[in-house]
Amino acid sequence: MRQPQTLLDIPTPALIVDVAALERNIQRMAAFFASGPCRLRPHFKAHKTPEIARRQLAAGSCVGLTCATVSEAEMVAGLTDDILIANEIVGPGKCERVAKLAERHNVTIAVDSVAGLEAMSAAAIKDGVTVGVLIDLNVGQTRCGLTPGLDALALARRVALLQGVRLRGVMGYEGHLQPIRERAERERRTREAMAALVATARLIEGDGLPCDVVSGGGTGTYDISGRVPGVTEIQAGSYVLMDSDYGSLDLPFEQAFHLLGTVVSRPDPGRCVADCGHKSATKDHGNPVVDGMEGATVLSLNDEHATIGLPAGSRIAVGDRVRLRPSHTDPTVNLHDVFYAIEGERVLDVWPIAARGYPEHRAVISRL
Amino acid sequence: MRQPQTLLDIPTPALIVDVAALERNIQRMAAFFASGPCRLRPHFKAHKTPEIARRQLAAGSCVGLTCATVSEAEMVAGLTDDILIANEIVGPGKCERVAKLAERHNVTIAVDSVAGLEAMSAAAIKDGVTVGVLIDLNVGQTRCGLTPGLDALALARRVALLQGVRLRGVMGYEGHLQPIRERAERERRTREAMAALVATARLIEGDGLPCDVVSGGGTGTYDISGRVPGVTEIQAGSYVLMDSDYGSLDLPFEQAFHLLGTVVSRPDPGRCVADCGHKSATKDHGNPVVDGMEGATVLSLNDEHATIGLPAGSRIAVGDRVRLRPSHTDPTVNLHDVFYAIEGERVLDVWPIAARGYPEHRAVISRL
Numbered sequence: 001m002r003q004p005q006t007l008l009d010i011p012t013p014a015l016i017v018d019v020a021a022l023e024r025n026i027q028r029m030a031a032f033f034a035s036g037p038c039r040l041r042p043h044f045k046a047h048k049t050p051e052i053a054r055r056q057l058a059a060g061s062c063v064g065l066t067c068a069t070v071s072e073a074e075m076v077a078g079l080t081d082d083i084l085i086a087n088e089i090v091g092p093g094k095c096e097r098v099a100k101l102a103e104r105h106n107v108t109i110a111v112d113s114v115a116g117l118e119a120m121s122a123a124a125i126k127d128g129v130t131v132g133v134l135i136d137l138n139v140g141q142t143r144c145g146l147t148p149g150l151d152a153l154a155l156a157r158r159v160a161l162l163q164g165v166r167l168r169g170v171m172g173y174e175g176h177l178q179p180i181r182e183r184a185e186r187e188r189r190t191r192e193a194m195a196a197l198v199a200t201a202r203l204i205e206g207d208g209l210p211c212d213v214v215s216g217g218g219t220g221t222y223d224i225s226g227r228v229p230g231v232t233e234i235q236a237g238s239y240v241l242m243d244s245d246y247g248s249l250d251l252p253f254e255q256a257f258h259l260l261g262t263v264v265s266r267p268d269p270g271r272c273v274a275d276c277g278h279k280s281a282t283k284d285h286g287n288p289v290v291d292g293m294e295g296a297t298v299l300s301l302n303d304e305h306a307t308i309g310l311p312a313g314s315r316i317a318v319g320d321r322v323r324l325r326p327s328h329t330d331p332t333v334n335l336h337d338v339f340y341a342i343e344g345e346r347v348l349d350v351w352p353i354a355a356r357g358y359p360e361h362r363a364v365i366s367r368l
Numbered sequence: 369m370r371q372p373q374t375l376l377d378i379p380t381p382a383l384i385v386d387v388a389a390l391e392r393n394i395q396r397m398a399a400f401f402a403s404g405p406c407r408l409r410p411h412f413k414a415h416k417t418p419e420i421a422r423r424q425l426a427a428g429s430c431v432g433l434t435c436a437t438v439s440e441a442e443m444v445a446g447l448t449d450d451i452l453i454a455n456e457i458v459g460p461g462k463c464e465r466v467a468k469l470a471e472r473h474n475v476t477i478a479v480d481s482v483a484g485l486e487a488m489s490a491a492a493i494k495d496g497v498t499v500g501v502l503i504d505l506n507v508g509q510t511r512c513g514l515t516p517g518l519d520a521l522a523l524a525r526r527v528a529l530l531q532g533v534r535l536r537g538v539m540g541y542e543g544h545l546q547p548i549r550e551r552a553e554r555e556r557r558t559r560e561a562m563a564a565l566v567a568t569a570r571l572i573e574g575d576g577l578p579c580d581v582v583s584g585g586g587t588g589t590y591d592i593s594g595r596v597p598g599v600t601e602i603q604a605g606s607y608v609l610m611d612s613d614y615g616s617l618d619l620p621f622e623q624a625f626h627l628l629g630t631v632v633s634r635p636d637p638g639r640c641v642a643d644c645g646h647k648s649a650t651k652d653h654g655n656p657v658v659d660g661m662e663g664a665t666v667l668s669l670n671d672e673h674a675t676i677g678l679p680a681g682s683r684i685a686v687g688d689r690v691r692l693r694p695s696h697t698d699p700t701v702n703l704h705d706v707f708y709a710i711e712g713e714r715v716l717d718v719w720p721i722a723a724r725g726y727p728e729h730r731a732v733i734s735r736l
Contacts, residue, residue, distance in 0.1 A: 002732075003732055004732070008460060009460055012460075013726065014726070014729060045671070045672070068672050088633050088641075090632040090686055090687055091687070092372075092376060092378065093379055112633050112635060113686045142639075143641055144635060146635065263458070264455065264459070265480050265504075266481060267512060271510075273456075273512050275458070278652060278699050279698070282650070283652060284651060300511075302511065303413070304413070304437070305511055319483060319487070330647070330671050331647055331671055334647045335725060336726070338730070357704065358379070358705065360379045361379070361382060361704070362706070364370075364371055
C-alpha cells in the first residue's frame, strides 16, 4: 500500500498523532525540568515509538529514557546511552540480554529480590559488564517493591557484595496516586510517598553505600514528585500523547493522538457503528470519548465495533470519519503498529511503533 | 533468537497452545456439523492464525471461513475459496481490496446500508468481478444490521438491481445471547432470534430473490442455532481455543491456550507479581484465571504486571512460571504475534498470528 497523503486516505482503524500538539507537550515538560535539580527520564512504554523518544530527548532536560521491558531497552539503545528498565528482570534470556546491552550502554534495572539480583549479577559477570541497580520500593501501590526502610537497606548491602552489579539508588512508582482528581489530596499523598523513598535513600547512604538516584513519578504527579527535595528523576510517559483519563486532571498537556475510525453502519437515527472497536482501543479506563461531535458518546466497544449514541438530528452517515480519544494511552498504543503523523488533514509521516507487543517473539518467527 | 525447545526456554509473556487439546476441539465441532444440513464456517477473527484455520478446514464440515476484516480475508485467501467477511465494508480502499480478492475467490460481505452496497457494487464493476452479499440483520444485539422483515427486503431488492453484487442470503449474529448461563433461556432466546432471521430469508425468497445462505451463531449457541431449520451455516470461532468466559458455560470444548508468565517479584507471603499484564491479556471479560495453582487468583492486571493473590503457605518463588487462562480469547490473541505450539513441556512449533492487528498499516511501513 502507498503511504496515505491525507487523513481521508488512511485505512481505519488507525492511530493519528498531531505533531504540533505532541511537540508542545514535549516542550512544556522539558521546560518544567529545565531548571533542575530533578531531571526527566521519559517512559518509552507509553508510546513504544523511537521517533517520539528521539523528539523527547532532543527537547532536553532528560537524563536518559525509562523502559518497561528488555525489548524496549534494546529498541532505544540507538537513541540514548542511559537506559533504566524500571522493572524486575527475570526469566529465560532476560538478564543475558541486559548484560549484552550493558556492553555499550549505561543500563540500570530495578530489583526487589535476592534471586533477581543474583541472576543479574551472574549474567553480568559472565559477560564482563556491570549493570546498574535501583532497589525497588513499594510506596503504596502494593505491586512489586520492598517496604521502604530496613528491607531495602538489606538488599542494598547485598548489591554491594556482588560483582557485575552496581548500586545506583532507589525507585518507587506512586501509580496509585496518579489518578486522584483532588489536587490537594494528590499533593499531600504524593509528598508522603516520595518522603518514604527519599528517607530510604538517605538510610542507605548513611550506611556508606552509594545512592545517587531517587527515581519515581508519573504524568499525574510529575510536578509534585519532581519538586520533592532528594528526588532526582521523574519517569513520566503519558504526558506526551495524553488520554481521556489524564485529561480529566489539571494537567497542562494536550490530547495529541486519536483513534481514527470510519462509520460502517447507521442503523437508526440515534446510533451509528464505527470500525474502531476494542481491538483498537482498550476500555480498562472506560470507553473512549468521541471528539469533535457534540453530544455523541461511545455506548459500547466490542472487538471490532464502536457503537456510538448520537444526539437528535445528527447527520453522520456511512463513510464519515470519527475521532476517538482513548481512555488509556499505553495499552491502546500497544495494539497498533504505526502512528500516522499529521498536520491538519495532511499526513506528514508514518512512525513505526517499533516496540509494540513482544519483539522477541517476532524475532523467533523471522528466523523460521 | 533461536526457537525455544521447551516451555522453560520461552521468553514471557507468551501465548502457548496445547496442540492436542486444540485438535480435540476442532474434531468435536467438525463432528457436530458432519451430519448437516447446517455447516460450519469457522471465524478466523478468534485466532488470526493461518495454521489453526488450516487445521479447522482439514477436519471437514466447513463451508469456508468467516473473517471480520478485509485484512483477515486477504490472509486466508490461500486456505479456502469461500470467504465471508461478516461485517459491513466501508472506508478508503476497502471495497477495492474486496473486489481484488473476488478476482480469484468466492467472496461475500455483509451489508446494511444503500451507501455501503453501492460502494461495493461500484468497486466490483470497475474490477469486472462479482461480490456476494448477505443482508445483515439485527437479531437483538443492536449493533449493526437492519430490522428483520421489510427493511431487509427493501435492501435485498436493491442488491438485485445492481451490477457487481449478487444476493446470497442473510446473516445475523446473536452475540448478546452467547454468554447466557442458563441453558433453557439461551435455547429459547436463540431460537427466537434465528426464527426472525429465517423468516426474513423466506420473505426475500417469496419475493423471487435468491436467499440460499442463512448465517449466524457462535460458540455459545452453535448447537442451538445450528439445529434451527433454515439456518445454513454457523460462524463460531472461540471454541477452538476457549477462554474462562465460555468455559463457564456447558460447552464440550477444552481450554487449549494459556498466557505463560514468569514470577518477577514475591514481595510478601500473600502475593506474587508476574510479567504477564494487561498488554498481554485483556480484562474486558474479567481478570484471567490462574490455572494449575490451587487458591491463587489474579488480584489486579496492570499494563505490565499480573498481581496474584496466593494461598497461605504458597512456595511460589521468583523465576517460577504461571499459566493464566484469559477471559476473552479474541482481543487477547490480538495482542500477540506468535503461538508457541506445545505438547506437554515440549515446543513443537511456532505459529505466526499473521493477521494480528491491522496488517495494512504494517504494509505501509514495510515500503518506507
